[in-house]
Amino acid sequence: MTDxxxxxxxxxxxxDLMLLFGLPLFAIYTREERENFPNRRRMLGCLAVLGLALSALSLAAMTASMAGVAILDIDRASIWxxxxxxxxxxAWSVRMTALAMVAIILVHPRAPxxxxxxxxxxxxxxxxxGHGAAGEGSAGTVQLVGDLVHLMAAGAWLGALVALGMMLWAGETVKATHRALARFAAGGTVIVAAVVGSGLVNGLCLVGWSNLGRLPFTLYGQLLLLKLALVGGMLAVAAINRFRLTPALGTAKSQDVTSARRALSRSLMLETVAAVAILGLVAWLGTLAPPMSP
Structure with a gap:
């Protein structure tokens, strides 16, 4: 369905779900839970409630597609x-339960x-x-695990980008911001490796070596190639952030701090825009049949 x-x-x-996972994860491995996490409970609660609403809409849309009717014409029997x-x-039932629990426990918790x-x-x-659950046997298991790892790594990356951007744009101290960036460096390496590795596994499962030459001539292939180009751009910007802009912020003199913060903010914004574009492509790709589909 390409509606x-x-x-x-x-x-x-x-x-929504990537941020709901990525933001508290960022608080854990950067150890900022005592500083900023309590202030983000309301945001996470809103994400959980929004996730419930979007999940309900998603289920209705999938049911309508499978029944071949408009979304307003589906009945309770089809939903059930x-x-x-x-x-x-x-999977939807598990997701709804998890989201409801997040919304409930965020009334009081202090830890992420x-x-x-x-x-x-x-x-x-x-x-x-998505396509990750379409395989069978051992190959299907590898494909599903690859999809799970890809989702988690992408969520961790997006959550980190948003969290770091919030720290910069909210005027956090240079010391606190640089400390978070430095702590993110090690975690970011693992996240990037997981994104790239799981992406290669998914690509082989969904496309296959024999179909690589066909990619430029199909809509699925064109969108996938655009996604890969954007991921490459994100990796380049991330490298600049880690090896150039983050050290520059840490060593900036008082008169240079504003310039260093602005450069890092622009870089993070560019990386975030690329991530949003990639999510749009992923949402579209999930509605198209990959080359390896029967």
């Missing part, structure tokens, strides 16, 4: 059959570990609604 409405739902749901009889429906774990469950459930 723009459904693609938009997928895009919003992916972005989708939830109770399909892997997508069961539980929201991060529940966010991982909610984000991981998306693997059962």
């Amino acid at each position: 723009p409405f459904y693609i938009g739902i997928r895009f919003a749901l992916y972005a 059959a989708m939830v109770s009889e399909t892997p997508m429906g069961k 570990a539980v929201p991060a774990a529940l966010g991982a469950v909610a984000l991981g459930s998306l693997a059962w609604t």
